[in-house]
Amino acid sequence: MNDRPSEIVKFDNVGLRYGTDPEVLSDLSFTLYPGSFYFLTGASGAGKTSLLKLLYLAQRPSRGAIRMFGKDMITLPRERLPDFRRRLGVVFQNFRLVQHLSAFDNVALPLRLAGTSETKVIKAVSDMLEWVGLSHRAQAIPATMSGGEQQRVAIARAVIARPQMLIADEPTGNVDPDMALKLLRLFEALNNRVGTTVVVATHDVHLLKKVPDSLIMRLNKGRLSDPTGALKFPPRPENKQKGGL
């Protein structure tokens, strides 16, 4: 039985200010649908990271309503947030790898937290490291890795447990164009085969054209526009959720 909500995220008139500063996000009203692939674009300082922080529940809005997974996130008790965060895979702009753990153990974290058997962890993490071209760096700790390598570890960690929603902040900012495309294909595979809703913030306009079915959200000085109009009539990806990654 499919008990997934018909919308995964709903923002209604959301605003965000830091302290007493003017709002950095204003009047955001939009819906994200399960299984869709969204790009969030906008100039530096437009508010992309701030919007992603609201999505990955690191920040509460100053006003407005946010529903995620069918629940009101504004009134949700703080102690229930971890339940919802576990459904999300997040690629942070500054990676946030655990510095004393190897690449392998960083990627394994979400599976081990979920109680996955060690045999399955070894297979899944080895396959994932191979996909992102880091098999030979499995035992390296983050401080000895390049920015691009750390970024790939962060991406592998975010997708390994097949989250319901993947939120990625400039996930290809530190890799060359070939690797950027490969990582995008990984997100697409997760989106197509597992049905993960994907939200990727990027400056890179070339990236947008690489995912034909993607929807574009554009931020300009904290306000959202929808240049393709697609957000108003989001596709219902009934043909997704076909199988494993």
Ligand SMILES: Nc1ncnc2c1ncn2[C@@H]1O[C@H](COP(=O)(O)OP(=O)(O)OP(=O)(O)O)[C@@H](O)[C@H]1O
């Ligand atoms: N913790 C904070 N405290 C105060 N102001 C902040 C904070 N985080 C972000 N801002 C301000 O909010 C605005 C939006 O920043 P944000 O990082 O969300 O934009 P962005 O579009 O992600 O930028 P970039 O592409 O450069 O990462 C900026 O004016 C920034 O200075």
